Amino acid sequence: MLGMKLPGNFFLVGMMGAGKTTVGRALAKVSGKVFYDTDHEIESRTGAKIPIIFEVEGEAGFRRREVAMIKELSAQKNIVLATGGGAVLNPANRAILRREGFVIYLRASVDELYLRTCHDKNRPLLQTENPRQRLREFYEIRDPLYCEVADLVIDTSRQSVHSLLQVLMKELELHADR
Ligand SMILES: Nc1ncnc2c1ncn2[C@@H]1O[C@H](COP(=O)(O)OP(=O)(O)O)[C@@H](O)[C@H]1O
Numbered sequence: 001m002l003g004m005k006l007p008g009n010f011f012l013v014g015m016m017g018a019g020k021t022t023v024g025r026a027l028a029k030v031s032g033k034v035f036y037d038t039d040h041e042i043e044s045r046t047g048a049k050i051p052i053i054f055e056v057e058g059e060a061g062f063r064r065r066e067v068a069m070i071k072e073l074s075a076q077k078n079i080v081l082a083t084g085g086g087a088v089l090n091p092a093n094r095a096i097l098r099r100e101g102f103v104i105y106l107r108a109s110v111d112e113l114y115l116r117t118c119h120d121k122n123r124p125l126l127q128t129e130n131p132r133q134r135l136r137e138f139y140e141i142r143d144p145l146y147c148e149v150a151d152l153v154i155d156t157s158r159q160s161v162h163s164l165l166q167v168l169m170k171e172l173e174l175h176a177d178r
């Protein structure tokens, strides 16, 4: 399984805490692709962390940077790209992701997403009095959008990153054979 060559780009979508960044980095390693994370690229280009960008430019400013970054990165070949959870809200992003690569939706329950994100202060949209409720509201809106763009849906609840990777590689091999 290690080092398996699979063609094209893999794009990871899903809610905050789904594991896009973590699983994406590991997937790039085993599939021999270059890893990018839109949030990390935006941070390194601006020299500012996501919460600061939200504070200075608002969510709208961040979303403008996000769509520009997705356009730029998705033009590359043979990459794994972890998107931010809100990327699918923009129809332009959905069209690009569908067109330029194989889209993997990492799904998780709201309870699990909450447990994975509640100690992290770097997600400005969850810095509210009731982050679990916020996640629930986002899930309602976004789950259909993730499904709309996905070529593959993987349930990540109660699955370790290691076992997810094995499931993922098996599924990707099957898809590559088709
Ligand atoms: N399958 C998993 N099981 C348990 N914890 C996970 C899993 N995937 C990711 N995590 C943890 O959840 C947190 C959020 O993961 P991250 O990769 O940043 O998610 P995302 O990029 O989708 O917001 C991290 O602390 C990560 O280690």
Ligand SMILES: O=C(O)C1=C[C@@H](OP(=O)(O)O)[C@@H](O)[C@H](O)C1
Residues within 6 Å of the ligand: 014, 015, 016, 017, 020, 021, 039, 050, 083, 084, 085, 086, 087, 122, 123, 124, 125
């Ligand atoms: O869901 C969202 O709207 C966001 C998700 C974050 O990325 P992760 O999904 O990697 O946490 C980051 O892009 C920003 O805080 C907004």
Ligand SMILES: [Mg+2]
Residues within 6 Å of the ligand: 020, 021, 022, 037, 039, 082, 083, 084
């Ligand atoms: Mg991430």
